[in-house]
Amino acid sequence: MPDMAIIVPSVLNGLTTGALYALVALGLTLIYGVLHIINFAHGALLMLGLYAVYYLNVQFGIDPYVALLIVPPGMFALGYALQRGIIGRASHGRDENILLVTLGLAIVIENLSLFLFKSDTRIVDVPYGFQVVEIFGAFLPLPKVVAFAGALITAALLWLIMSKTDLGRAIRALAKERKGAQLVGIDVEHVFAMSFGLGIACLGVAACLLLPSYYVNPQVGHGFVLIAFTIVVLGGMGSFVGALLGGLIIGVVEALGGLFFGESLGQLGIFLIFILVLVFRPTGLLGHKV
Amino acid sequence: MRQLALLGLVFAALFTLPFFVESESWRTTIIMTLYAALLGQAWNILGGYGGQFSFGHAAFFGTGAYTVAVLQVQLGLNPWLGLVAGGALAVGVAAFIGFTTFRYGLRGSYFALVTLAFAEVLRILSNTVPFTGAGVGILIPLDPGAANLQFASKAGFYWLLWAITLGAFLTAWWIGHSRFGARLMAVRDNEDAARALGVDPFRVKMRAIMLSGLFSGLAGVFYAQFFLYLDPGIAYGPAVSVESLLVPIVGGMGTLFGPLLGAVALHAVSEVTREVIGDLPGISLVIYGTILVIMVLFAPRGLSGLVSRLTRSARRKTEGDRHA
Amino acid sequence: MHDASPILDVAGISKRFGGLQASNNISMRVPQGGITSLIGPNGAGKTTLFALITGFHTPDAGSVRFRGEDITGLAPQEIAERGMIRTFQIVQPFAGQSVRENIAVGAHLKIRSRAAALEKAEDVARKVGLGDRLDMDAAALTVAGRKRLEVARALATDPELILFDEVLAGLNPSEIRDVIPVIRAIRDEGVTILLIEHVMQAVMSLSEHTWVLNQGQLIAEGAPQDVTRDPHVIEAYLGKGMAERMAKQAADAVGGAHE
Ligand SMILES: Nc1ncnc2c1ncn2[C@@H]1O[C@H](COP(=O)(O)OP(=O)(O)O)[C@@H](O)[C@H]1O
Ligand SMILES: [Mg+2]
Numbered sequence: 001m002p003d004m005a006i007i008v009p010s011v012l013n014g015l016t017t018g019a020l021y022a023l024v025a026l027g028l029t030l031i032y033g034v035l036h037i038i039n040f041a042h043g044a045l046l047m048l049g050l051y052a053v054y055y056l057n058v059q060f061g062i063d064p065y066v067a068l069l070i071v072p073p074g075m076f077a078l079g080y081a082l083q084r085g086i087i088g089r090a091s092h093g094r095d096e097n098i099l100l101v102t103l104g105l106a107i108v109i110e111n112l113s114l115f116l117f118k119s120d121t122r123i124v125d126v127p128y129g130f131q132v133v134e135i136f137g138a139f140l141p142l143p144k145v146v147a148f149a150g151a152l153i154t155a156a157l158l159w160l161i162m163s164k165t166d167l168g169r170a171i172r173a174l175a176k177e178r179k180g181a182q183l184v185g186i187d188v189e190h191v192f193a194m195s196f197g198l199g200i201a202c203l204g205v206a207a208c209l210l211l212p213s214y215y216v217n218p219q220v221g222h223g224f225v226l227i228a229f230t231i232v233v234l235g236g237m238g239s240f241v242g243a244l245l246g247g248l249i250i251g252v253v254e255a256l257g258g259l260f261f262g263e264s265l266g267q268l269g270i271f272l273i274f275i276l277v278l279v280f281r282p283t284g285l286l287g288h289k290v
Numbered sequence: 291m292r293q294l295a296l297l298g299l300v301f302a303a304l305f306t307l308p309f310f311v312e313s314e315s316w317r318t319t320i321i322m323t324l325y326a327a328l329l330g331q332a333w334n335i336l337g338g339y340g341g342q343f344s345f346g347h348a349a350f351f352g353t354g355a356y357t358v359a360v361l362q363v364q365l366g367l368n369p370w371l372g373l374v375a376g377g378a379l380a381v382g383v384a385a386f387i388g389f390t391t392f393r394y395g396l397r398g399s400y401f402a403l404v405t406l407a408f409a410e411v412l413r414i415l416s417n418t419v420p421f422t423g424a425g426v427g428i429l430i431p432l433d434p435g436a437a438n439l440q441f442a443s444k445a446g447f448y449w450l451l452w453a454i455t456l457g458a459f460l461t462a463w464w465i466g467h468s469r470f471g472a473r474l475m476a477v478r479d480n481e482d483a484a485r486a487l488g489v490d491p492f493r494v495k496m497r498a499i500m501l502s503g504l505f506s507g508l509a510g511v512f513y514a515q516f517f518l519y520l521d522p523g524i525a526y527g528p529a530v531s532v533e534s535l536l537v538p539i540v541g542g543m544g545t546l547f548g549p550l551l552g553a554v555a556l557h558a559v560s561e562v563t564r565e566v567i568g569d570l571p572g573i574s575l576v577i578y579g580t581i582l583v584i585m586v587l588f589a590p591r592g593l594s595g596l597v598s599r600l601t602r603s604a605r606r607k608t609e610g611d612r613h614a
Numbered sequence: 615m616h617d618a619s620p621i622l623d624v625a626g627i628s629k630r631f632g633g634l635q636a637s638n639n640i641s642m643r644v645p646q647g648g649i650t651s652l653i654g655p656n657g658a659g660k661t662t663l664f665a666l667i668t669g670f671h672t673p674d675a676g677s678v679r680f681r682g683e684d685i686t687g688l689a690p691q692e693i694a695e696r697g698m699i700r701t702f703q704i705v706q707p708f709a710g711q712s713v714r715e716n717i718a719v720g721a722h723l724k725i726r727s728r729a730a731a732l733e734k735a736e737d738v739a740r741k742v743g744l745g746d747r748l749d750m751d752a753a754a755l756t757v758a759g760r761k762r763l764e765v766a767r768a769l770a771t772d773p774e775l776i777l778f779d780e781v782l783a784g785l786n787p788s789e790i791r792d793v794i795p796v797i798r799a800i801r802d803e804g805v806t807i808l809l810i811e812h813v814m815q816a817v818m819s820l821s822e823h824t825w826v827l828n829q830g831q832l833i834a835e836g837a838p839q840d841v842t843r844d845p846h847v848i849e850a851y852l853g854k855g856m857a858e859r860m861a862k863q864a865a866d867a868v869g870g871a872h873e
Contacts, residue, residue, distance in 0.1 A: 472731070
């Protein structure tokens, strides 16, 4: 039985990872909540974001945190274009078709990256990469602490956008009722694409915050896809608070599971949670039963 | 009955292929094409005729493959028995996944994601437990001879595969011409209406996923015997699941010949690209992904949908001419 | 009217959707043979009652007996197997399948053989006037065609009792004139019919007995001619003011005649 001296850092570590998971899941849940589609390319797009941050750093010496000014807007534009150009046209009345098209996009993005960037795993070399901060007697890598704070700030920003801006109001109106929104003159396709863009911009932020303490390779998105889906279903599809809590919970479960059972069985726990929640409580822990 | 005759004709022709194709590399190509048709038809039984899109057919495939491999390597069991056991265990996994999902009415995208999660669970397990060889993988000793379900000539493997594939296609034909199939397609097209007419969707879907799992599992058995090596990524990774669904989507879901058409089309495309741009990592998958996007966007009913649309509009045109 | 053993016996059924009491303690009996109708204004809860009877919703309270057997809480397909079939107000064709294939799904309830089921489908299609559209995609049918298809699929199951949910709604007068004999013919074959209908003329000419539902409650029953003169029923359909005015008009007319 490991003692508290190991458990506390492990929980804190899990929380910092969980905050990033939450950020990835926030984008997914935003897209689900508004467009009612499941974006299977989410992990692949995160990977693309990570490569953007990586190349900005090695080619132009731009710090990953400075890249926050560049990558999220770029990802937003990419998301907007994808939704308007491809995903928005794919459904033909069946939501499985969206899943298929986003799966196709994921395959293309991943293998194109494999072709362009090769399969090597890369990391960025930043001066603060190995600095640590002491919290509750545990030493945590500085980038993870920054990522934790950054993820919470981004969640707050997203909440502000959703509740205080015209765009946010339009998005919420559309999420609730499509016909009504159309009637009051909301440009549905545009707002859908804006929502998708926002969801993908979250990935851009996550990429900037993640890379200093993580790595990138063409498969890096895989690990995130099902985890993000798990968080989203755990928190209730479309629920922001749910995604945040779900992210933190999953981060901790993974860290503790890894501590007690080894890393791969920790992951197993996540998939089992995913299956159990979807089967027994598809509205999520916080959602209402239909 | 005309369709059955056509099916007989096609498979008779397929049977004779090795007599005309003698180059080993071409034989490998036709084997891999027929193998894709088998994977595709297995998926088609559940996804095409039943409308339940699985993203995790690797769960069945990998179970069949690992069963035959583990039974041979760890217990010294004859692979012919392994073939039976592999098919049976794949059916068991299918029944388990079907029961947990269909019992609770999971549909659409949720069903897809849960099947994927099941495949991932199995992948992690096979990566952890010792008897599968864990991450290192498992090697089946080379020992050619029909008694060992291994063949000195590629033609032998081809005919083994041919027999399994014939079984899958006959099953699909039967689905198109039986009460079970009528009920399966009714559930696919409108579950409530089907229930109102006395169809039990749970039972129908269970039968479909078990049949589908059987043929995916047998494809796995074939794969293991043909390549003599497995690891968790090969057996339970997403590549097999994707190939399984891509083939019928390209060829035409819920049609008898769709998976064959799709397999031929996809392999033709990847052969051509290999000729033109060479064997670069990931390129064939880039093309597969692009094809998937294009098919869903512009031809959701696949190649056979395109063909029937073309013939129909041609017919309408001639009828119009007649009226004029 | 009070048959010793009704084919369908609904006792004290209730169903609530959130704040809305869609069915409130409804009890009704449908005698064997003949056509019984269920009328009521939009949103009265007629379709909900059908769904409760046929297992698509589970009632909060009450029970349903069909041919003497308690079927409360059974699944729709189990109820269909026992010989009670419903149709849908919002038609539910198996889109992409032909008319023949659609009807054959119903025929397969009792028939295992594919060939025999397809043959039966053709017979039934002819009966309901779809004989000329057997190979057409069900999704390509007109509204009237789809309504006929709903009827045909139900009929093909060889049911004891059919619940028709507004099979005439959305049809023009000449189409209605065509379908009414079809419904009569089904009754004449010995199938009991319970129908929800908006088209009053149809209710009058088809059914011997009618039940009136309003805001989830039964408010009247009887012969259609009597029921439609019931002030409660008129009020439910037309609103309170209208009912009073009509009563006053009637009284004035009577008074005028005396002068
Ligand atoms: N599944 C449901 N959930 C919530 N409300 C429902 C549901 N089905 C019907 N209702 C409501 O119940 C009421 C009765 O509906 P319905 O039975 O369709 O009426 P009718 O068929 O008499 O027009 C309506 O107000 C309708 O909105
Ligand atoms: Mg109604």
